[in-house]
Amino acid sequence: MLEELKKIADSLIEINKNNPKELKKYQIIKQILNRKDCFLNMDINYAYTILKDLKIPNEKLKKAYIQLIDIESDK
Amino acid sequence: MVGEAYGSGHAFLEFRTGKFLIIADSVTSIFNGDISSTKTNQPLQGLKCLNQNAKTRQEFKSIVSKIYDLVISQEKNNHNTKSGYVPSLDDLLEDYLQLADIIYDIDFSERLNILIEKTNSLGLIGIDAFSYIIQLKRILFTNEQHKNNFGYTVICKKLKYDEIKTALSCAIFTVNSQGFNVDPDGNSYFYYEPGYPLKPITKEELQVGFDSGLFNYVDFNDPRIPGIIEKGEMKRC
Numbered sequence: 001m002l003e004e005l006k007k008i009a010d011s012l013i014e015i016n017k018n019n020p021k022e023l024k025k026y027q028i029i030k031q032i033l034n035r036k037d038c039f040l041n042m043d044i045n046y047a048y049t050i051l052k053d054l055k056i057p058n059e060k061l062k063k064a065y066i067q068l069i070d071i072e073s074d075k
Numbered sequence: 076m077v078g079e080a081y082g083s084g085h086a087f088l089e090f091r092t093g094k095f096l097i098i099a100d101s102v103t104s105i106f107n108g109d110i111s112s113t114k115t116n117q118p119l120q121g122l123k124c125l126n127q128n129a130k131t132r133q134e135f136k137s138i139v140s141k142i143y144d145l146v147i148s149q150e151k152n153n154h155n156t157k158s159g160y161v162p163s164l165d166d167l168l169e170d171y172l173q174l175a176d177i178i179y180d181i182d183f184s185e186r187l188n189i190l191i192e193k194t195n196s197l198g199l200i201g202i203d204a205f206s207y208i209i210q211l212k213r214i215l216f217t218n219e220q221h222k223n224n225f226g227y228t229v230i231c232k233k234l235k236y237d238e239i240k241t242a243l244s245c246a247i248f249t250v251n252s253q254g255f256n257v258d259p260d261g262n263s264y265f266y267y268e269p270g271y272p273l274k275p276i277t278k279e280e281l282q283v284g285f286d287s288g289l290f291n292y293v294d295f296n297d298p299r300i301p302g303i304i305e306k307g308e309m310k311r312c
Contacts, residue, residue, distance in 0.1 A: 024174060025174040025175070028167055031162070032167045039214075040210060040214065042164065042168060042214060044189075044214055046168055046172070046178070048179040049172075049177070049178050052177075052179065053175065062185065065189070066192060066193065069211065071207055
């Protein structure tokens with residue numbers, strides 16, 4: 001799941017290369033995703049906000065989040 | 076001892092996890108002294124295996140040694156970070172929040188559902204399970220919710236194994252969507268034992284458990300379970 005999110009972040013970085021604000025946002029998201037156990041160390045509100053920014057559909061948010069806070073989520 | 080500051084005396088907790096029977100010294104063990112000692116290459120003082128079987132004791136020693144090595148390697152990784160500013164996760168999140176269009180606010184019931192779902196599917200046992208749940212509640216609930224809506228208290232439950240009395244570590248979840256003080260009769264309680272799903276427990280069952288000495292708080296300064304009355308001097312495991 002985490003690797004999938006990183007790929008999404010990479011494609012959004014590419015898409016937004018001419019939009020400085022969005023580009024910076026996705027670059028920061030990519031840095032966050034590269035931190036070990038990032039979702040286990042951030043407030044749920046921020047986690048959902050990031051997932052929404054990565055275009056995860058509303059109906060899949062909870063399931064994605066539950067998987068990401070698994071004790072071995074860096075897969 | 077009752078009335079003394081935490082850490083001023085030694086309180087021992089005997090517990091069983093799997094096949095290991097362990098005694099932990101609250102002053103020198105687990106959350107303070109031994110973790111620090113490990114980082115400075117000092118031997119562990121407060122965690123001992125009481126099993127009679129030499130092979131089991133050796134197995135325990137091997138597990139502790141691996142944890143010891145893991146902590147040391149993590150400390151080395153922290154010191155090997157490249158020179159120059161490396162933003163922490165909190166720094167990155169702060170930068171991100173300046174750029175996010177909208178910050179979501181997840182409602183209490185969804186937060187609670189997630190915690191219950193993760194707890195019930197947890198494959199961890201013992202201290203790992205309790206530590207993981209503590210981490211989950213840190214990220215799932217706000218400070219206000221910790222104060223008013225969700226309580227998590229690790230307690231001990233007396234057990235008897237043949238001639239040996241020992242204690243089982245377990246936990247009580249207390250939930251009240253209205254607020255512990257707003258609706259004191261609206262508390263819901265759940266009993267948690269690692270390896271098993273959460274089990275609802277009534278206030279009366281909990282109260283009887285504490286009154287009879289079946290349940291006890293681990294330490295004098297531990298947070299109390301909302302709505303459960305203590306009678307007289309706190310009993311120890």
